[in-house]
Amino acid sequence: MENIDSPRVRGRRPPQGDPVVDRALALLAAFDVRHPSLSLAELSRRSEIPPSSALRLASRLVEWGALERGADGRFVVGLRLWEVAALAPRARGLRQVALPYMRDLSEVTRQHILLAVREGDEAVLVERLSTQRAMPVLYYVGGRLPLHSTGVGLVLLAHAPAEFQDEVLARPLVHEPEKIPVSAAALRRTLAQVRRDGLAIVHRQAPRPLVTVAAPIFDGDEQVIAALSVLVPEEGADSRALGPAVRTAARAVSRGLGSSAALGPDPAGGRTDADGRTEVDDPGAGG
Incomplete structure (x- = not known):
């Protein structure tokens, strides 16, 4: 041209x-x-x-x-x-492996199942399954989500290179739409917990109360290449049941991508729930 x-x-x-x-x-x-x-x-x-x-x-x-x-x-x-765009190899192969397990989660939760990868300093949603009864959300396939205040974003940021994490943490971060400043020290502690626990649970109060549970997906080189999450209304949400379900699905996808180390780390220390899962009370997080 x-x-x-x-x-x-x-x-x-x-x-x-x-x-x-x-x-x-x-x-x-x-x-x-x-x-x-x-x-x-x-x-x-x-x-x-x-x-x-x-x-x-x-x-x-x-x-x-x-x-x-x-x-x-x-x-x-x-x-x-x-x-x-649908031919992009990072999304295409990942979606093909992940979709059966995402459908299983969708049938169980009847809400939103998100699959995201990191692109630069944001998470890109490569697939979303939602039922008719699912709560309204702003996320759409191809849309971008912040790394510092979403479930999938925290998982992807926690497993990003240390230099990249330092770069992100050095920025003035805020939760949207509340405009609440993010503490770099608190975020760094959260990322460490996510790495230890292999699972992040984020509570969001705006624009409506919800809970998102996210887990990492590994490839054949044992690198985290994606994050899988369930997003449900906070009322009636049972994170004790959702956590193992999301973790199991993420491990299955990882095995389908050739990972042999998809069992995830044992929980250790930090503020976790009874099952050792990271919980973040965040008014501006979701996904």
Whole structure:
């Protein structure tokens, strides 16, 4: 795809402006969960690309199928982009192995079952199973979750490299939507407990009371590559039953991925429940 707005210079970048692929990616990045549909003016403003250029690029993306344009003139993400994204090996193989065990958990809990991986400094939800009676949640497949205040995020952060943990802990972190500051020292203790216990239980009070129970998933190299969680209303939730169920499912998925060390560590020390599981009282956590 050549640069539409700048004369082509063989073997060099265009003399002015960003490469066309960067501008096309900027258009795609303009969409998010709060902006799934954009007018040309909105697309131009959010991508910081002039309207005429945005229109030409968007039209090319529509032709390829990365975007679609409705009768009202608004743009949405196209189906072909989803088809390509579904081929991502990190999610595809993981989902194939995990789905049977996620279905088992879904049948037992009748709520939400989440599967997430770490991408940069966030968790990305690669699968979610939910029943009709499940409580409303904001998480959607392909959506991003904070590492410091969600069940799957805490598991993934706890097993991330120490340098990365230090980088995250050095930031000013807050729980959303309550805007409550996160104590780096308390978070570091929580991460240590999650590593020891092999399971995290997070209590959230906003926007509604819920409990999430998360466990790590290991690959054949015995590295934590994903986290599995159950998210249920706090009322009537039995973490003593959910913990072993989530841990068992995560171990089964790990074995399916070639792990031979999926039994998890023994609980040791810290503030845990009677079964040795980490419990975090967090008004801004979930997932």
